[in-house]
Amino acid sequence: KAGVTQTPRYLIKTRGQQVTLSCSPISGHRSVSWYQQTPGQGLQFLFEYFSETQRNKGNFPGRFSGRQFSNSRSEMNVSTLELGDSALYLCASSLFTGVGNTEAFFGQGTRLTVV
Amino acid sequence: AQSVTQLGSHVSVSEGALVLLRCNYSSSVPPYLFWYVQYPNQGLQLLLKYTSAATLVKGINGFEAEFKKSETSFHLTKPSAHMSDAAEYFCAVSAWDGGATNKLIFGTGTLLAVQP
Numbered sequence: 001k002a003g004v005t006q007t008p009r010y011l012i013k014t015r016g017q018q019v020t021l022s023c024s025p026i027s028g029h030r031s032v033s034w035y036q037q038t039p040g041q042g043l044q045f046l047f048e049y050f051s052e053t054q055r056n057k058g059n060f061p062g063r064f065s066g067r068q069f070s071n072s073r074s075e076m077n078v079s080t081l082e083l084g085d086s087a088l089y090l091c092a093s094s095l096f097t098g099v100g101n102t103e104a105f106f107g108q109g110t111r112l113t114v115v
Numbered sequence: 116a117q118s119v120t121q122l123g124s125h126v127s128v129s130e131g132a133l134v135l136l137r138c139n140y141s142s143s144v145p146p147y148l149f150w151y152v153q154y155p156n157q158g159l160q161l162l163l164k165y166t167s168a169a170t171l172v173k174g175i176n177g178f179e180a181e182f183k184k185s186e187t188s189f190h191l192t193k194p195s196a197h198m199s200d201a202a203e204y205f206c207a208v209s210a211w212d213g214g215a216t217n218k219l220i221f222g223t224g225t226l227l228a229v230q231p
Contacts, residue, residue, distance in 0.1 A: 031217050043205065043221040056216050090158055094217045101147040101166040102217055106158035
């Protein structure tokens, strides 16, 4: 079956601009999570969605937002980009079980560079 | 709150040697633990997970990990390293504490180099 698809793979933006990243989860998966990966901070949780509802949010400023559509596809948006937002953004999809042992399947990520 | 600590940001082994990557956890509830691997410019791939069914967990590519509650450890091992094992490895713990979340908390990662 098809894996998690993230688009675009690479993106270059200028400071102050905004950006939207897209994630299509594995068919049948209703839970989507987003992570930011940087050399300095490692992998940090951004937010989690299930059935179009945000279930959990990480410690990021309000410039970072997301949403999930009825087909479980998700987008995240970063407004007023800063140099420090340069990172690999990873999306993960899961079958929602409500228990912590569910496997997360990751996409290849979107590499965002802010100049 | 749950957390994981990976000891050693860089580990280098010779091809054919034992691989040992260390992970210690802290959790207020019985933990769910995971090891993921990341190849350059790729996402994360699950190697194995501990869900309390067995303390010795076997994963893909010949990796295994043993859950030791007394030591709060979940170290990853492979008897014989292969060149293709060179990658970054992440230990993770589920943030689940009875609520409804799939959030994972990751360690800082260990970059494994395999020398010919």
